[in-house]
Amino acid sequence: MSPLNYLPLLCCLGNALASLTYPAQDESSPILQDRSIDKCVDFKIMALGASVTWGTHSTTGNGYRGPLEKLILAGGNNVAFTGTRNNGHMADNAVEAYPGYLISEVQAKSNSSGSYDYQPNVVIIHLGTNDCNLHFDTDNAPTRMVNLVQNLTAAIPDVVVIVSSLIPNLVADVETCILSVNSGFKTEMATLANSGVKVLYADMHSAVPTSDINPVDGTHPNDDGYQKMANVWYKSLRNAAKLLSAPNAEGKTGFVQPQSKVPACAGAVSTSGSSSSTVSPSAAASSTDIKLLNCGSESKCSTMVSPSGVSSDTSTQIFSKYRYECAV
Numbered sequence: 001m002s003p004l005n006y007l008p009l010l011c012c013l014g015n016a017l018a019s020l021t022y023p024a025q026d027e028s029s030p031i032l033q034d035r036s037i038d039k040c041v042d043f044k045i046m047a048l049g050a051s052v053t054w055g056t057h058s059t060t061g062n063g064y065r066g067p068l069e070k071l072i073l074a075g076g077n078n079v080a081f082t083g084t085r086n087n088g089h090m091a092d093n094a095v096e097a098y099p100g101y102l103i104s105e106v107q108a109k110s111n112s113s114g115s116y117d118y119q120p121n122v123v124i125i126h127l128g129t130n131d132c133n134l135h136f137d138t139d140n141a142p143t144r145m146v147n148l149v150q151n152l153t154a155a156i157p158d159v160v161v162i163v164s165s166l167i168p169n170l171v172a173d174v175e176t177c178i179l180s181v182n183s184g185f186k187t188e189m190a191t192l193a194n195s196g197v198k199v200l201y202a203d204m205h206s207a208v209p210t211s212d213i214n215p216v217d218g219t220h221p222n223d224d225g226y227q228k229m230a231n232v233w234y235k236s237l238r239n240a241a242k243l244l245s246a247p248n249a250e251g252k253t254g255f256v257q258p259q260s261k262v263p264a265c266a267g268a269v270s271t272s273g274s275s276s277s278t279v280s281p282s283a284a285a286s287s288t289d290i291k292l293l294n295c296g297s298e299s300k301c302s303t304m305v306s307p308s309g310v311s312s313d314t315s316t317q318i319f320s321k322y323r324y325e326c327a328v
Helices: 009-019 065-074 103-113 129-133 138-155 172-194 223-239 281-286
Strands: 006-008 042-049 078-082 094-097 122-126 160-164 199-202 268-270 303-305 323-325
Touching: 042 065, 042 103, 065 078, 065 223, 078 094, 103 138, 122 138, 122 223, 129 138, 129 172, 138 160, 138 172, 160 223, 172 199, 199 223
Parallel strands: 042 078, 042 094, 042 122, 122 160, 160 199
Antiparallel strands: 006 323, 303 323
16 A cells, blocks of 8 residues: 555544534535645645746745645645646646636646646646736636636546636736636636535635735736735635545655644643543654544544554554554
8 A cells, every 4th residue: 555545643633623613614605614624635736827826926936836835734734736847946846837828728738738647636726817918708718717627527536626716916907807707707616616516716816915916017926925825725725625535646746745744733642640641742743652542433544554664553552653544
């Protein structure tokens, strides 16, 4: 079995977060409420779009992908980006972005490039600014986005697609177009979601202020703007938690492993002494006498496996020695 299928013992602590209170979720809306991401979820993400997705005018070329990767890793999940192109200083810099292209052109390129063969479990899309820049049949831009989403979901089983609104533009007539297109995107994505398509709409426009847009071209974010975009994408991934499926094993890049799988909010149960006590993650990370926190009947990490060279002892379940297979 691939090492990607093994997560550290505390990965099932995500289930313990079920006791937290979240706002009521409107299942009929593609704009879902924020919730935690199970630590057993791996992300294989294709960032699809044009120059903003490419990372134009970011100092590293990473655009929003760099800060998004950091957010996902900090949350304790594995992540890999997929795509047929590469841009940016980050090691995992795969992307499916075509600067200057229209929605229909990006769909055609991503179809012919073989990007769908990588079978990501999430596709994030910021696309359509060039349709407004070039005044290309803008009334039908939302319909073209629907076609793109339907093409993706037909080609990639169980994929979750997140379509964002377009970020602000400093050119007045382009911004007017963007506001109209964003409204259409929101309406059409809601219709698709209500029909059973795994699609979400992310409000990117309100998250990126005009002060974070490059004043020379009026279109691309600066680094602060890209960070804000990453924040929106990450919140959207949390919103999509219930829709996510495990990624297909096929892919261009390997998963980037989080430095630690012990979430900041996690506790563990000490086996020392006659009574149990909760210990901090830092203590758990260095201890050899820590049992798994009882996740109850809903534990997603119920099957213990031992790394190479370590014998299994199901009665002890020592944190520092054993890893668990996520039963998802």
